Amino acid sequence: MRRYLLNRLGQVVLTLIIYITLVYFLLQAMPGDITQMYLANPRIPQAAREELQKQLGLDQGVVMQYLNYLKNFFSGELGVSFSHYPRPVWDILMERLPRTFVLFLTAHVLSFYLGYLLGRIIAWRRGKVVDYAATVVGITFWTAFYPLLSLVLIWVFAYTLKLLPLNQFIEPRLWQGAPFPTNTVFGYMVYGGGAVAVGLFLVFYAFLRGLKRSRRNTARAWLSAFAIIAVALAVAWRTGLLVYIWDIASHMILPVCTLTLISFAGTMLLMRDSMLETVQEDYVMAARAKGLPDTIVRDRYAARTAMLPTVTSLVLSLASSMSGGLVTETMFSWPGLGQILFHSALANDYPLATGALAFTGVFLLIAHFVADILYAVLDPRITYAGQPAVEG
Amino acid sequence: MDTLLKLDDFTMHYRTKAGWVQAVDGVTLSLARGQALGLVGESGCGKTSVAMSIMKLLPYNSKVVRGRILFEDRDIYSMSDEEVRRMRWKGIAMIFQAAMNSLNPVYRVGNQIVEAIVTHEPETSEREARERVASLFELVGIPKERVDHYPHEYSGGMKQRAVIAMALACNPKLVIADEPTTALDVIVQDKILREIDQIRRKINMSMIYISHDVSVIAEVSDVVAVMYAGKLVEMGPADNVFKKPRHPYTCGLMMAYPSILGDKHELATIPGEPPNLLDPPAGCRFHPRCDRASVECREADPVWRAVAEGHYTACHNPVEITGTWSEAVKALNGGERLGASSNA
Incomplete structure (x- = not known):
């Protein structure tokens, strides 16, 4: 296992170098550089532009620039943004990352x-009304033109019904003179949310791990879960964070719902497909013969083995949540990483664009790595000891 | 005798694109407490369908056309889902044909058995259930420390034993063993069969063995039922059926298997193929392959009738064996028709 991990880690580093190289040269292949933005400006003479080029190091050869970049990258230095001069790239990324x-x-x-959940249900009730309804609705949203769908939702819920805030990720008037910068609040949301999630997981694991499901344990689990959430909310309220968290959360509702609507069908159909195979397995029939309740046969037998492929898709989509989405961020005026990537590429801001892409790349590689490990945890038949598991 | 299970003219069909497959047709049999029944027949004759019908585990395209199945005098097909769920494993457990695949690959074997116990006996604690699993493992001959292993870490024979342990977990009144040993080599097969038989006698459990292998059935059954093309053709005490078979199909089936202890005889195959159950032949379903078939056989369905004490057959021209079975076989190998002297 350790040898496998080390091997895999080596692959990750190698892939990363190749990836950065590709990204770097692709961006460099774009015509011109940032100084050309000043071509049409009569107040900046040719000499000043050349001086700027020299300052930014753009007069050196591409290969030289690349080697410099690589050296800096692996010493943790992403450079200074051209278009947001003189802010360091790392700074900008860190400002945008939490929001995204x-x-x-x-x-x-x-x-x-x-x-x-839906995939599990519709595979179990294949050919029933639920199956068709969920598939039709899911595919409809899946194929919907995303910008239009977001506009429609904004129009209905924010503009017409005025249920949800329109635009932006915060309400500026509320945040005037706020004791916290927005990113601090985002940070607390990430850490707090993570802590609550871990807490809930531990509680449910502790009470419902057993093979015997008693009503008392279920009640205990739910009570503890509510207690954890209540404590978290109380802490947020006492520290005065709650109102700001709520502000951000209410701005998140629309984009989150839109994203969920257009993408849940992917996991659903993957799960359905995968589970339609496992429901025919002999051990599912055996589980039913054992007289286990229907939901347990479905969840512990059919769905449990069917979820493996969906886990890959989850991990990869989590990685892409680091890079954000330009369309979502544009439609909902959400100042995140996607927008920064887009604008830096337009502005020939090599350090920022390369930095943003490299950043995403690192997360994607880590995600793959995690997916591999998760597989071994979820499926005991998979071992990474260097030889396949013995069958039979 | 105390009847545990009773099939009464049970008829079940499968709906397919080509039409209705008459998989089980008018099966009538009963099983007493503590009795072992052997159900024998070629592949596709409906043995497994009968087992699945008894467990009420039929696929969605099946239909019970006629008849009933009574377990402890209660009609399984008029029970609610919840009642059926409670009956399974506590009342009737099963050792599946594909024992290798009837364990969930991602759960530890012990847990899968514990799960069955605590589901059916809510008053049993998980620790008590674990202890019972350990003693069950001892009973079937798996080392106790294997309880917490995953199925893929077991050998084929161990999986088979684990599945048997699982079937016994809730002290069921009846265990249906559908080809329990087909996947194993003959030596292990024999050993496991004897073990099951011992356990059965010890705890006075009823058993239905399903196999295409006459020798397997002969060894462990009190009563034997022979099935052909969805119908029972002969049933009776094992000694009677195997020493003096009455139905030509039973004879054919026995001729097709070598006898290790008995005299050598040439193995004979039954000519022809089992009929297509979409459109089974009129009259006796065996008549196209039977060398004793008469006009009557082609036209009239033979009635199920007693030919001796507890021995039934459905045949217009039953075989009459006067001497021992091996003499009859010898005579046959000599070119004489089986039982030809006795029947007109």
């Missing part, structure tokens, strides 16, 4: 969970 992360992580997790 909170939004997309929520949406992906929600979409995955919804897809998983």
Whole structure:
């Protein structure tokens, strides 16, 4: 196992170098550089532009620039943005990351969970009304033109019904003179949310791990879960964070719902497909013969083995929640990573664009790595000891 | 005798694109407490369908056309889902044909058995259930420390034993063993069969063995039922059926298997193929393959009738064996028709 992990880690580093190389040269292949933005400006003479080029190091050869970049990258230095001069790239990324992360992580997790639950139900009730209804609705949203769908939802819920805030990720008037910067609040949301999630997991694991499901344990689990959430809310309220968290959360509802609606069908159909195979397995029939309740046969036998492929898709989508989505961020005026990537590429801001892409790449590689490990945890038949598991 | 299970003219069909497959047709049999029944027949004759019908585990495209199945005098097909769920494993347990695949690959074997116990006996604690699993493992001959292993870490024979342990977990009144040993080699097969038989006698459990292998059935059954093309053709005490078979199909089936202890004889195959159950032949379903078939056989369905004490057959021209079975076989190998002297 350790040898496998080390091997795999080596692969990750190698892939990363190749990836950064590709990204770097692709961006460099774009015509011109940032100084050309000043071509049409009569107040900046040719000499000044050349001086700027020299300052930014753009006069050196591409290969030289690349080697410099690589050296800096692996010493943790992403450089200074051209278009947001003189802010360091790392700074900009760190400013944008929490916003993107909170939004997309929520949406992906929600979409995955919804897809998983629905997929499980419709595979179990194949050919029934639920199956057709969920498939038709899911596919409809899946194929919907995303910008239009978001506009329609904004129009209905924010503009016409005025149930949800329109645009932006915060209400500026509320945040005037706020004791916290927005990113601090996002940070608390990430850490707090993570802590609550871990807490809930532990509680449910502790009470419902046993093979015997007693009503008392179920009640205990739910009570503890509510207690954890209540404590978290109380802490947020006492520290004065709650009102700001609520502000951000209410701005998140529309984009999260839109993202969930357009993407849950993917997981749902994957799960359905995978489970239609496992429901025919002999051990599912055996479980039924054992007189286990229907839901246990479905969840512990048919769905449990069927969820493996969906886990891959979840992990990969989590990784992409780091890079954000340009369309979502544009439609909902959400100042996240996707927008920064897009604008930096347009502006020939090599350090920022490369930095943003490299950043995403690192997360994607880590996610793959985690997916591999998760597989071994979920399926005991998979071993990474260097030889396949013995069958029979 | 105390009847545990009773099939009364049970008829079940499968709906397919080509039409209705008459998989089980008018099966009538009863099983007493503590009795072992052997159900024998070729592949596709409806043995497993009978087993699944008794467990009420039929696929969605099946239909019970006629008849009833009574377990402890209660009609399984008029029970509610919840009642059926409670009956399974506590009342009737099963050792599946594909024992290798009837364990969930991602759960520890012990847990799968504990799960069955605590589901049916809510008053049993998980620890008590674990202890029972350990003693069950001892009973079937798996080392106790294997309880917490995953199925893929077991050998084929161990999986088979684990599945048997699982079937016994809730002290069922009846265990249906559908080809319990087909996947194993002959030596292990024999050992496991004897073990099951011992356990059965010890705890006075009823058993239905299903197999295409006459020798397996002969060894462990009190009563034997022979099935052909969805119908029972002969049933009776094992000694009677195997020493003096009355139905030509039973004879054919026995001729097709070698006898290790008995005299050598040439193995004979039954000519022809089992009929297509979408459109089974009129009259006796065996008549196209039977060398004793008469006009009557082609036209009239033979009635199920007693030919001796507890021995039934459905045949217009039953075989009459006067001497021992091996003499009859010898005579046959000599070119004489089986039982030809006795019947006109």
